[in-house]
Amino acid sequence: MPQGYAYEGKRCAVSKICGVSILRAGETMEQAVHDVCKDIRIGKILIQTNKVTDEPELYYLRLPKDIKDYKVLLMDATVATGAAAMMAIRILLDHDVPEENIIIASLIMAESGIHSIAYAFPNVKIVTSAVDPEINENFYVIPGIGNFGDRYFGTEPTITVTGEPLSKTNGAAGGGDAPPSSVRAASVKMVVEPAPATTAVV
Known part of the structure; x- marks a missing residue:
């Protein structure tokens, strides 16, 4: 009761909770999680789309040994599309995390991404603050909020039109991800103890 008042809600039935952020936009949610769960451990997963094959690939992984x-x-x-999220879920399953113990939290999700995740992993809980109706041909959420990672970290690319620098608006919600059909099963077993958050690779 941080304000001295009682709160109504659900209490997690387990005492061990771990956060895992999908880099880099997922890192923006870590501070809020730390504010609520002071001693929570944080893992990292970096998944990027191969520009040749258009398939998501694992580039970096750091998880608690006993995740x-x-x-x-x-x-x-x-x-x-949910492709990156589904690959991250498969990685967690490969590390023996029960499907029902996974909660995916997002600020904005496209309807198609929600359906893809729910169909592939019916026991994974999905939590989001907003749902947008569609994605465009580049697999960006529409209307979306732009490239969240670029906007948050101040790395949004610019273009010049008639001498005026303009922010590049491409409708990307998270840099875009590959279609769900191109997700490859992950079988990585690269597990180490997490380092302090200040040493995170982005």
Whole structure:
């Protein structure tokens, strides 16, 4: 009761909770999780789309060694097709995390991404603050909020038109991700103890 008042809600039935952020937009949600769960451990997953094959690939992974014993909060600021989220879920399953112990939290999700995740992993809980109706041909959420990672970290690219620098608006919700059909099963077993958040690779 941080304000001295009682709150109504649901209490997690397990005492061990771990956060895992999908880099880099997922990192923007870590501070809020730390504010609520002071001693929570945070893992990192970096998934990027191969520009040749258009398939998502795992580039970096850092998870607690005993993550299978945790309730995992998987964080990504935006979800378009759900391809990156589904690959991250498969990685967690490969590390023996039960499907019912995974919660994916996002700020904005496209309807198609929600349906893809729910169909592939019916026991994964999905939490989002907003749902947008569609994605465009580049697999960006529409209307979306732009490229969340670029906007948050101040790295949004610019273009010049008639001498005026303009922000590049492409409707990307998280840099875009590949179609769900191109997701490859992950079988990585690269597990180490997490380092402090200040050493995170982005």
